[in-house]
Amino acid sequence: MKQIQMTKNPSFSLISTKKIIQMNDVWTSYDSKNYALEKINMSIDRGTNYAIVGQSGSGKSTLLKLMNGMMIPSKGIIKVDYMTPNIKDKKFKNMMHSIGYIPQSLGLVKNITVLENILLGALPRLNQFQSLFNKFPESETQEAKKILKQVGLSGKEDRKAYMLSGGEKRRVAIARALMQHPTILLADEIVSELDHVTAREIMDLISEAQKRMNLTAIMVHHDIHLALEYANRVAVIKEGAKILEIGVEGESIVDFQTGDMTRDEIMEMYADDSKK
Ligand SMILES: Nc1ncnc2c1ncn2[C@@H]1O[C@H](COP(=O)(O)OP(=O)(O)O)[C@@H](O)[C@H]1O
Numbered sequence: 001m002k003q004i005q006m007t008k009n010p011s012f013s014l015i016s017t018k019k020i021i022q023m024n025d026v027w028t029s030y031d032s033k034n035y036a037l038e039k040i041n042m043s044i045d046r047g048t049n050y051a052i053v054g055q056s057g058s059g060k061s062t063l064l065k066l067m068n069g070m071m072i073p074s075k076g077i078i079k080v081d082y083m084t085p086n087i088k089d090k091k092f093k094n095m096m097h098s099i100g101y102i103p104q105s106l107g108l109v110k111n112i113t114v115l116e117n118i119l120l121g122a123l124p125r126l127n128q129f130q131s132l133f134n135k136f137p138e139s140e141t142q143e144a145k146k147i148l149k150q151v152g153l154s155g156k157e158d159r160k161a162y163m164l165s166g167g168e169k170r171r172v173a174i175a176r177a178l179m180q181h182p183t184i185l186l187a188d189e190i191v192s193e194l195d196h197v198t199a200r201e202i203m204d205l206i207s208e209a210q211k212r213m214n215l216t217a218i219m220v221h222h223d224i225h226l227a228l229e230y231a232n233r234v235a236v237i238k239e240g241a242k243i244l245e246i247g248v249e250g251e252s253i254v255d256f257q258t259g260d261m262t263r264d265e266i267m268e269m270y271a272d273d274s275k276k
């Protein structure tokens with residue numbers, strides 16, 4: 001197998017319009033004693049279907065929270081579309097609306113309907129009066145209905161979110177994120193608890209939307225198999241440090257740092273231990 005170049009640390013003096021996310025030597029901590037992430041360098045091209053893989057506790061969710069500004073680094077620089085993510089920063093608010101973040105818990109409102117949950121994605125576009133009274137213009141309702149169909153929830157618009165199956169709940173969370181008109185989609189272990197068939201349906205749905213809308217999709221998984229199957233690029237994190245970045249094209253791994261390993265060996269090493 002040919003030896004391939006490692007991903008170089010991004011240089012911020014040479015910011016490329018191609019890059020939507022750049023992390024340079026990023027460290028972060030929850031308690032100012034231990035680092036949850038150490039020395040992360042990451043550079044993600046616009047329009048990539050990107051996967052982050054690692055075992056439980058390796059820092060995957062923390063990485064997504066850094067990208068949407070819910071956490072800020074202790075050291076290092078992050079740029080998301082040229083901006084430094086921080087939810088407390090008013091300037092970042094507009095950018096945040098274009099980041100569709102789906103937390104592992106999905107964050108659906110249980111007692112409202114599927115359509116109402118999807119419409120929440122349009123909230124940032126409403127004026128003060130409209131958002132105070134949840135008065136969605138007809139155009140937004142029509143769009144929500146269109147997205148509802150696209151994600152395969154036809155006929156379920158009036159169903160309360162708590163009545164849905166695991167797969168359907170994920171479809172609602174994806175639809176709500178798409179309703180935001182995102183440029184970036186962050187999904188935290190969205191298929192982890194699903195059976196194999198449903199997991200694939202959800203992955204197909206996201207991949208299709210990613211291509212159609214030219215989104216940058218960044219998905220966290222704890223199992224490398226789906227990541228290798230769907231992503232263009234896979235970063236593997238172990239104990240808070242990025243140890244590997246793999247480019248995937250169709251069936252073949254096109255580059256990775258330890259160029260003498262086979263795809264099967266990588267799968268074996270980095271597959272989720274709990275499933276072995
Ligand atoms: N709210 C928190 N407070 C303190 N430590 C946390 C918190 N969330 C995560 N951590 C710690 O940070 C590390 C990375 O966690 P996380 O990003 O949730 O991992 P993953 O998503 O890969 O399971 C773990 O050691 C975890 O215990």
Ligand SMILES: [Mg+2]
Binds near residue numbers: 060061062104189
């Ligand atoms: Mg997590």
